[in-house]
Amino acid sequence: MTTERDEDYLKIIASIVEEKGYAKVKDVAKELGLVPSTVTGMFKKLDKKGYINYEKYGGVTLTGKGTEIARKTREKYSMLKEFLMHLGLDEETAEEDACKIEHILDPKTAEILKKFLEFTNKDDESKIWIEHFRYFVQTGDYIHCNP
Secondary structure, three states: OOHHHHHHHHHHHHHHHHHHOEEEEHHHHHHHOOOHHHHHHHHHHHHHOOOOOOOOOOOEEHHHHHHHHHHHHHHHHHHHHHHHHOOOOOOHHHHHHHHHOOOOOOHHHHOOOHHHHHOOOOOOHHHHHHHHHHHHHHOOOOOOOOO
16 A cells, blocks of 8 residues: 555655656655655665665665556646646645645546546636636636626
């Protein structure tokens, strides 16, 4: 079973690996604001679960299993952030909330939200009602359309 903490670590490791080709304890510790010993302990757990390739004092890479979990977590995070901003939230709040929600969101719910984004971004007619919603959020007033 993958935990929220596992997902956070794997997401960070994936980002660092994409940039450098590997991740070190100090890289992940810096990114998460943790002490290196905490990250080393987690690396051991992730290695035992088969999510990373870990050698003491060496660089870490993701296994296929770890890569897949990181990919899915990042996709959910990106979609949630976009969804929340689409509704009118500012980027900082959307990022914070997406990070919390990504771990508990059922895949069926994620798929529906993704389709909602697709639908409301489709064309100008589809965008009108979301713009009306944003206006309502900001002002509390409805925009009445004349047929």
